[in-house]
Amino acid sequence: MNRRAALLGAALAAFAGGSAPRAQTPPPAAGGLTAEQDHRLMLDRLGIKTLRPGVDGYNSAAPNYVNQDEAKAGPFSPLPDPLVFPDGRPVATPDDWWKRRRPQLVELFSREEHGRVPQRTPEIRWRVVSEKHEVRNGVAVRERRLAGDLDNRAWPAVSVSLDLLLVTPEGRGRRPLVLEFGFPDGAPWLKGRPAPPGPDWRDLVLARGWGYAIVDPTSVQPDNGAGLSRGVIGLVNHGRPRAPDDWGALRAWAWGASRVLDFLATDPAVDDRRVAIEGLSRYGKAALVAMAYDQRFAAGLIASSGEGGAKLHRRKRGEQLENLAASGEYHWMAGNFLRYAGPLTVDDLPVDAHELIALCAPRPVFISVGNDQADGWVDSRGMFMAAVAAGPVYRLLGARDLGLTAFPEPLTLAADGELAFRQHEGGHTPGPNWPYFLDFASRYLERP
Numbered sequence: 270m271n272r273r274a275a276l277l278g279a280a281l282a283a284f285a286g287g288s289a290p291r292a293q294t295p296p297p298a299a300g301g302l303t304a305e306q307d308h309r310l311m312l313d314r315l316g317i318k319t320l321r322p323g324v325d326g327y328n329s330a331a332p333n334y335v336n337q338d339e340a341k342a343g344p345f346s347p348l349p350d351p352l353v354f355p356d357g358r359p360v361a362t363p364d365d366w367w368k369r370r371r372p373q374l375v376e377l378f379s380r381e382e383h384g385r386v387p388q389r390t391p392e393i394r395w396r397v398v399s400e401k402h403e404v405r406n407g408v409a410v411r412e413r414r415l416a417g418d419l420d421n422r423a424w425p426a427v428s429v430s431l432d433l434l435l436v437t438p439e440g441r442g443r444r445p446l447v448l449e450f451g452f453p454d455g456a457p458w459l460k461g462r463p464a465p466p467g468p469d470w471r472d473l474v475l476a477r478g479w480g481y482a483i484v485d486p487t488s489v490q491p492d493n494g495a496g497l498s499r500g501v502i503g504l505v506n507h508g509r510p511r512a513p514d515d516w517g518a519l520r521a522w523a524w525g526a527s528r529v530l531d532f533l534a535t536d537p538a539v540d541d542r543r544v545a546i547e548g549l550s551r552y553g554k555a556a557l558v559a560m561a562y563d564q565r566f567a568a569g570l571i572a573s574s575g576e577g578g579a580k581l582h583r584r585k586r587g588e589q590l591e592n593l594a595a596s597g598e599y600h601w602m603a604g605n606f607l608r609y610a611g612p613l614t615v616d617d618l619p620v621d622a623h624e625l626i627a628l629c630a631p632r633p634v635f636i637s638v639g640n641d642q643a644d645g646w647v648d649s650r651g652m653f654m655a656a657v658a659a660g661p662v663y664r665l666l667g668a669r670d671l672g673l674t675a676f677p678e679p680l681t682l683a684a685d686g687e688l689a690f691r692q693h694e695g696g697h698t699p700g701p702n703w704p705y706f707l708d709f710a711s712r713y714l715e716r717p
């Protein structure tokens with residue numbers, strides 16, 4: 270049987286309610302696995318006995334307390350060069366990049382870090398859950414709550430429904446839009462608390478005549494290892510544990526954002542060629558992953574994304590790769606990524622964060638971070654260095670880099686080119702950087 274026929278056969282078997290044969294995939298555990306069990310199972314499949322522990326961000330007396338001393342931060346080994354082919358030849362032209370080098374990097378990131386999106390993913394059907402017309406801060410808006418139901422006929426034990434809030438200014442014309450990975454009803458941990466100081470980003474966006482949307486990532490894929498048998502990952506895998514190069518939550522969340530973008534392309538109120546994506550922290554990582562893999566996203570605000578986001582893995586400051594590989598965070602990543610926390614090391618990783626940023630080139634990316642005291646875990650300098658090291662790819666494609674190479678003073682705005690960086694006065698939030706990002710993004714999104 271050729272490969273096509275084999276795939277078709279598997280798909281038909283799945284649709285008929287039978288289980289699609291999946292090479293070497295163990296059967297689902299009754300009742301599901303805990304994150305620790307699923308993590309251990311993945312380590313067993315990889316033949317790994319133990320992983321090196323991550324750093325401790327809380328207990329300053331701990332021997333593995335997180336490093337914040339720049340003298341010990343490095344990177345002490347060379348970064349992989351995005352503009353050199355594996356055989357040593359230079360990547361000399363945009364054609365070299367688009368046709369040959371970029372696909373190589375996409376493959377490496379997919380296999381080793383984020384996992385692969387399955388060849389077949391479930392169809393999605395959108396329905397309007399509620400709709401109202403309102404005035405928000407002086408702007409007349411149409412507010413829709415939508416549910417994107419995934420076709421689960423092949424595995425009815427798992428239901429997945431994307432939760433999306435879409436708010437667009439009333440009136441004619443297709444508008445730019447900012448899509449946030451977040452919580453349509455507000456972050457649960459901010460319930461009942463006073464609003465943070467400064468303007469609300471949603472009002473700033475509407476004041477420009479743009480729309481905004483918020484998709485709840487956890488409606489695409491739960492944010493824990495036990496949830497890997499559910500969400501879109503569990504649905505596609507029929508509840509079975511992942512293969513080592515299967516997608517992790519970051520890639521699944523990014524996939525969800527791409528499905529939202531598909532929907533926005535059908536909406537007469539939105540110009541899908543002018544959609545920016547934004548996220549904070551783990552969702553900042555997801556926003557960067559979404560931009561890197563889906564070239565339709567026109568701009569990105571990547572806020573305090575840190576390790577696994579815009580921060581160089583090879584930096585020994587702030588959170589470390591080993592933290593990502595532990596049972597509380599491994600579900601964000603592909604199983605293969607755990608190998609770099611033992612026996613391999615970060616120096617064996619064939620890619621680093623500057624290349625993830627480079628996959629966004631030549632599109633505009635704004636790297637945002639708070640002050641070093643409150644936001645030290647994400648290593649602002651490590652993210653700045655990654656943005657600098659992505660610069661040659663931007664230049665090769667005729668775009669402008671960050672425009673500086675020395676780490677700037679806090680509050681300095683570096684945004685003359687297509688890569689931007691600003692360390693704001695607040696903590697672990699995009700808050701104070703929103704006006705700067707919107708000015709930066711408007712250069713691209715308000716262009717006809």
Ligand code: GCU
Pocket residue numbers: 549550551552573574575576588592646
């Ligand atoms: C933890 C984790 C970070 C992550 C953050 C968040 O601090 O170590 O990698 O970015 O949670 O998402 O809030």
